[in-house]
Amino acid sequence: MYLKILSLLSMCLVLSACSLLSKNETTYTEKQLLGTIYQPQVAREFRAAWVATVANINWPTEPGLAVTEQKRQAIQILDKLQQHNFNTVIFQVRPQADSFYQSSREPWSYYLTGEQGRAPAPFYDPLQFWIEQAHKRGLKIHAWFNPYRAHHPDGGPVSEHSVVTRMPDQVVKLKNSTYWFLPTDQDVVAHTLNTLTELVKNYDLDGIHYDDYFYPYPSYNEGEDFPDALQYQAYVKAGGELTVADWRREAVNQFVQRLYARVKETKPHVLVGISPFGIYRPNNPDSIRGMDQYEKLYADAKLWLIEGWLDYLTPQLYWPINQYAQSYPLLVNWWQTQNTKQRHLWPGINALRSFDTAGVDEVVNQIMINRGFLASPGTVFWNVAALDGSRLMSDALAKGVFQHQALIPQTPWIDMPAVEPFKVSYERSANYIELSWQHANEPQVTQSLVYFKYGDDWHYQLYANNKHTLKVATEKEQQALTTIKVIAVDRLGNQSDAVQLEF
Structure with missing residues (x-):
């Protein structure tokens, strides 16, 4: 009887360990799937x-x-x-x-x-x-x-x-x-x-x-x-x-x-x-x-x-x-x-x-x-x-x-007109930059690409062509905003020169 009980206890411990291992492996995989990707450029x-x-x-x-x-x-x-x-x-x-x-x-x-x-x-x-x-x-x-x-x-x-x-x-x-x-x-x-x-x-x-x-x-x-x-x-x-x-x-x-x-x-x-x-x-x-x-x-x-x-x-x-x-x-x-x-x-x-x-x-x-x-x-x-x-x-x-x-990746074998830069203006307050941009040829532009630099770190955001204004915080995670770049993008992903603002 003792040996049977010992055997059952051993089996339970093994199964528990396997279950815990499986759970830990799943948790590890899910953690990897949700890991951080560092992407300073678009x-x-x-x-x-x-x-x-x-x-x-x-x-x-x-x-x-x-x-x-x-x-x-x-x-x-x-x-x-x-x-x-x-x-x-x-x-x-x-x-x-x-x-x-x-x-x-x-x-x-x-x-x-x-x-x-x-x-x-x-x-x-x-x-x-x-x-x-x-x-x-x-x-x-x-x-x-x-x-x-x-x-x-x-x-x-x-x-x-x-x-x-x-x-x-x-x-x-x-x-x-x-x-x-x-x-x-x-x-x-x-x-x-x-x-x-x-x-x-x-x-x-x-x-x-x-x-x-x-x-x-x-x-x-x-x-x-x-x-x-x-x-x-x-x-x-x-x-x-x-x-x-x-x-x-x-x-x-x-x-x-x-x-x-x-x-x-x-x-x-x-x-x-x-x-x-x-x-x-x-x-x-x-x-x-x-x-x-x-x-x-x-x-x-x-x-x-x-x-x-x-x-x-x-x-x-x-x-x-x-x-x-x-x-x-x-x-x-x-x-x-x-x-x-x-x-x-x-x-x-x-x-x-x-x-x-x-x-x-x-x-x-x-x-x-x-x-x-x-x-x-x-x-x-x-x-x-x-x-x-x-x-x-x-x-x-x-x-x-x-x-x-x-x-989308660029398609260099298709000739497209060069994309002209935006006209960018801004107003500054204590905590925000009120940013606005316009383009001389609006039908050419399908997206706006805006970069933000806080401290040494670059971030970016893409906006559809119906977006022309943006409120940008002057501080993020205790890092000061130092630079903004605004770029026009055409329908094939070609970019204009950046309009760069330093603060």
Whole structure:
């Protein structure tokens, strides 16, 4: 009996020690996640999150909500992005060849009003609302579209307004009830290019963005080949010599190249981003295994990056760091070695994997890998719902890895006019400096960057373009204010010379 009791006591002590160790380890990890980052100069990092409208994943939460509720939800999302020091929202505006904006070419989205082709009532333009509210908060906004998806199985009935009805010869139905444009059809190319040109021309966008749905994933057609045999036979009969795979890939390549050129002809400052599947091909690099997007989706993302037919690439690297066959750091490094034109490489990560300590730590570690590996760092979250995942996730972002605001990295291959400095004035009282600034060309300026020096320490703050005055304390933590610098910033993150005030 004594030995049994002793054995039980020993077991309890071991379990207690393990429990205490586990608790201490968790506390230590959380402490590390909320550690101080010293940032005397403004951070440069693309911090974005996808906001998906297809199937009402993120916004609006269901079709047909009242306009007031749609706006409330949108503002809630944008406020959270601002509070967590993100600087960009990637907002899905064309989920199934229908629109979340006023288009002359495609109908209002089913996911918005519950009936494809029906406008919001009372009328408002959702994209315009998102643009205004994002810019008001100092956020960039990129319009995200799907170039080839014509109708989603969860997208309501095929309406009379749908491209499926209006362009029946250019659309095929897959076995999972998705309808898909024929990417090789020149009427499809013209329609999509014209639709997107109208979008860029009519809205004050900071970027456009399209994702990995080029040709559909094999599961969409239950593993059977994409149903374009008749079109390929017509191509061969007309003298075409490419294999069917090369013919498909060439159609996608030409679209990517032409869209980039069209956007730059329309508004050169609008960034063009693509987020392909994260693995280019198995064995790239050698230890990587997974789906071959080159062969299965007919997407040659490596070529697009090498040719510079985009401003940023966001490979969807949704795997953890230590998943050897799809290793996150190995894939980040491989994509960077292909980036011979030094375009932006801003990986997409799965921020929804889990919201416990291990899941949050994984997200933070991937962000830190991007900072260490990439010349112009950045990360895109799949998706914005991660900000609500847990208190730890929220704190690890706002008080940890994103504790300082960041400008987007500069884009030197896009020529922009030089930014002139602000005209700055101030009035001094015993405890405060009343600071004000104006710019001769207000539309050029999207943000103000203000530095403060207390003692030997520099701090900074970014403000949206609707901020022109500031009350600055002359003392902070028993350190006297000695210097203020005010800098104008344009929409691509280019800075003016600083106007410096000494006290």
